[in-house]
Amino acid sequence: MKNMLILICVIFITACTTLPKTSSELRKGTSAMGLSKTESHVVNRGFSSVVRDVEKKSMKCLRFAYSQSSTYGNVHMSHGTKFYNTKVVKAASSKAEMTMQWDRLPRAEHDPDGGYYVFLADIEKISQSKTRMTMYGSSFSTWQPIFDAVKGWGQGKNIKCPESP
Numbered sequence: 001m002k003n004m005l006i007l008i009c010v011i012f013i014t015a016c017t018t019l020p021k022t023s024s025e026l027r028k029g030t031s032a033m034g035l036s037k038t039e040s041h042v043v044n045r046g047f048s049s050v051v052r053d054v055e056k057k058s059m060k061c062l063r064f065a066y067s068q069s070s071t072y073g074n075v076h077m078s079h080g081t082k083f084y085n086t087k088v089v090k091a092a093s094s095k096a097e098m099t100m101q102w103d104r105l106p107r108a109e110h111d112p113d114g115g116y117y118v119f120l121a122d123i124e125k126i127s128q129s130k131t132r133m134t135m136y137g138s139s140f141s142t143w144q145p146i147f148d149a150v151k152g153w154g155q156g157k158n159i160k161c162p163e164s165p
Contacts, residue, residue: 001165008014013115014027014075014136017062018148019102019116019117019118020116020117020118021112021116021117022023022112022117023099023117023120024118025117026103026118026119026120026136026137027120027138030045030139031064036136036138036139037136037137037138037139037147038134038135038136039134039135039147039151040132040133040134040135041132041134041151041154042126042130042131042132042133043130043131043132043133043154043155044049044129044130044155045129045130045132045150045154045156046125046126046128046131047094047123047139049081049156050123050131050133050154050156051088051090051096051123053151053153053154053156054088054098054133054150054154055092055158056090056153057100057149057161058086058088058100058150058153059088060087060161061161062076062084062086062100062119062146062161062162063079063083063084063085063086063147064083065081065082065084065165066081066082066083066164067079067080067081067082068080068081068082080104080106080152080159081104081105081146082102082103082104083102083103083104083105084100084102084103084115084118084135085100085101085103085114085115086098086100086101087099088098093125093127094124094125095122095123095124096122097121097122097123098119098120098121098123098150099119099120099121100117100118100119100120100137101114101115101116101117101118102115102116102118103115103116109110118138119135119136119137119143119146119150120135120136120137121133121134121135121136121150121154122134122135122136123136123154129142129161131154132150133150133154135147135150135151135160137165140165142165143165145163145165146165148160148162148164153158
């Protein structure tokens with residue numbers, strides 16, 4: 001019931017807003033009328049180790065899909081698939097970003113390639129043994145396990161895969 005209420009609220013709130021189509025838009029917090037949050041942490045590990053672990057675990061844990069359909073009486077009204085695409089890109093020898101995009105089938109004509117950006121982790125080398133992780137995403141509590149998991153993976157912890165938001 002709680003998740004359904006959150007979903008209904010999200011639909012109403014985002015009906016008049018635009019989800020981020022680029023990682024820059026998510027970084028700037030232009031999505032969903034301020035319903036975004038940012039967390040920044042300094043990790044006592046080398047940049048390469050942080051990127052490797054975040055990439056390995058996010059590819060395993062944060063790529064998922066679900067289908068939904070609706071019927072009214074005996075009439076099938078709609079069917080669709082929602083899925084999350086996750087990738088890690090090294091932008092330079094000292095910078096990387098892990099992105100999570102939400103996409104759907106059938107796609108709307110205005111949907112960006114790969115989907116809308118819903119989570120981003122900037123990973124930056126500070127020194128040989130320190131790395132900064134700055135994460136951007138939804139402020140809804142259902143997204144906190146993803147923030148916590150990505151932070152933990154960056155710290156080298158064996159955090160289990162979070163439930164989908």
